[in-house]
Amino acid sequence: MYLEELSINNFRNYSEAKLTFSPATNILIGKNAQGKTNLLEAIYVLAMTRSHRTNNDHELLRFKTNSATIRGTLINQLGKTKLGIDLSNKGKKARVNQLEQAKLSQYIGKMNVILFAPEDLSLVKGSPAVRRRFIDMEFGQIDANYLYNLSQYKAVLKQRNRYLKQLQQKKVTDLLLLDVFSDQLAAFGAEIIIRRLGFLTKLGKFAAKLQLQITNQQESLKLRYDSTINLEDQKMIKTDWIYKKLKEQYRQQQKKEIFQGTTLSGPHRDDLAFLINEKNVQLYGSQGQQRTAALSVKLAEVDLMHQETGEYPILLLDDVLSELDGARQTSLIKSIQNRVQTFLTTPSLNDVARQLIKDPKVFIINQGKISEPVPKEENKE
Numbered sequence: 038m039y040l041e042e043l044s045i046n047n048f049r050n051y052s053e054a055k056l057t058f059s060p061a062t063n064i065l066i067g068k069n070a071q072g073k074t075n076l077l078e079a080i081y082v083l084a085m086t087r088s089h090r091t092n093n094d095h096e097l098l099r100f101k102t103n104s105a106t107i108r109g110t111l112i113n114q115l116g117k118t119k120l121g122i123d124l125s126n127k128g129k130k131a132r133v134n135q136l137e138q139a140k141l142s143q144y145i146g147k148m149n150v151i152l153f154a155p156e157d158l159s160l161v162k163g164s165p166a167v168r169r170r171f172i173d174m175e176f177g178q179i180d181a182n183y184l185y186n187l188s189q190y191k192a193v194l195k196q197r198n199r200y201l202k203q204l205q206q207k208k209v210t211d212l213l214l215l216d217v218f219s220d221q222l223a224a225f226g227a228e229i230i231i232r233r234l235g236f237l238t239k240l241g242k243f244a245a246k247l248q249l250q251i252t253n254q255q256e257s258l259k260l261r262y263d264s265t266i267n268l269e270d271q272k273m274i275k276t277d278w279i280y281k282k283l284k285e286q287y288r289q290q291q292k293k294e295i296f297q298g299t300t301l302s303g304p305h306r307d308d309l310a311f312l313i314n315e316k317n318v319q320l321y322g323s324q325g326q327q328r329t330a331a332l333s334v335k336l337a338e339v340d341l342m343h344q345e346t347g348e349y350p351i352l353l354l355d356d357v358l359s360e361l362d363g364a365r366q367t368s369l370i371k372s373i374q375n376r377v378q379t380f381l382t383t384p385s386l387n388d389v390a391r392q393l394i395k396d397p398k399v400f401i402i403n404q405g406k407i408s409e410p411v412p413k414e415e416n417k418e
């Protein structure tokens with residue numbers, strides 16, 4: 038899929054802009070604080086109905102205005118779709134072919150985007166919570182069932198933790214109710230873990246291939262799901278087995294959990310490990326290797342989404358080129374070129390990008406105004 042046109046009104050530092058994009062690579066060039074990320078953000082909001090960098094929609098409205106609009110024309114295998122988001126102090130509306138959608142959740146998924154920002158390069162060395170969030174955001178976009186089980190799990194986890202606190206403080210003594218919570222938690226937890234294992238196997242295959250490409254066949258990358266329960270041979274595992282294993286763990290750890298007043302096992306404590314040539318890159322890898330692994334996994338999302346939905350997502354690269362060395366820039370550009378519509382922000386185009394990116398459409402961004410460079414022939418006069 039690709040975004041053919043975009044018009045925005047009163048969004049961040051843009052009063053008005055109307056743009057036609059290339060289905061291949063679009064480069065947004067501008068100095069700091071001119072509006073490059075704001076433009077990527079507008080595309081992200083058009084797809085996801087919310088920003089990637091703020092939960093407060095009010096921040097998206099241009100200073101001293103009360104409403105903003107984003108309109109886009111999306112082309113995919115089904116044809117042309119007009120998408121729209123209206124933002125105002127009163128709330129937001131999503132439109133498909135002008136028709137207002139009753140629920141935002143019905144709208145999400147029409148346009149798929151993957152955003153890659155410099156913070157994503159810390160996926161490997163960051164905390165387990167960062168990696169769990171990555172897993173949840175990624176798999177949640179592809180599988181509605183995953184999201185359902187996750188929200189149910191979180192709700193039961195909250196109740197169970199509250200009850201463990203009450204047991205800890207001896208305000209209650211009934212262990213049967215704890216068993217009921219444990220049973221529900223294990224059921225939702227098992228559904229989450231089995232789905233994570235399935236998606237990670239697929240994602241891991243794509244990531245391994247990319248890692249070999251990026252490192253000139255030098256590094257083999259594996260993704261390993263590190264769970265609070267012992268998963269032994271992960272390929273053979275069934276949901277029911279995980280459910281039983283989780284319940285067994287809750288029984289064994291009951292005293293400890295009551296003592297600590299919190300749930301110690303389950304997907305909310307699980308992690309993802311990246312192994313390069315069989316060694317955990319978080320512990321033993323160089324910074325460069327950690328970045329390459331993050332890049333491979335992030336690019337593998339593109340392939341996974343294509344495999345699962347039949348469409349390539351739109352890729353938004355926010356100033357990542359300058360964070361990568363020449364070899365990594367080359368493989369990034371090569372792996373996306375001719376496959377994925379890409380929007381790339383940068384303060385200036387370096388030699389690698391200049392040589393490798395074929396026929397990009399360039400936009401120059403200066404204080405919330407967007408212009409296109411004059412073609413060379415016309416410049417000669």
Ligand SMILES: Nc1ncnc2c1ncn2[C@@H]1O[C@H](COP(=O)(O)OP(=O)(O)OP(=O)(O)O)[C@@H](O)[C@H]1O
Binds near residue numbers: 048050068075076100
């Ligand atoms: N709601 C808003 N209304 C008007 N201007 C805003 C609003 N929110 C942010 N801005 C302005 O947008 C500019 C920042 O733009 P943006 O974040 O897109 O920077 P950038 O071009 O990506 O730069 P950098 O390379 O530094 O990340 C700032 O000048 C900021 O004052």
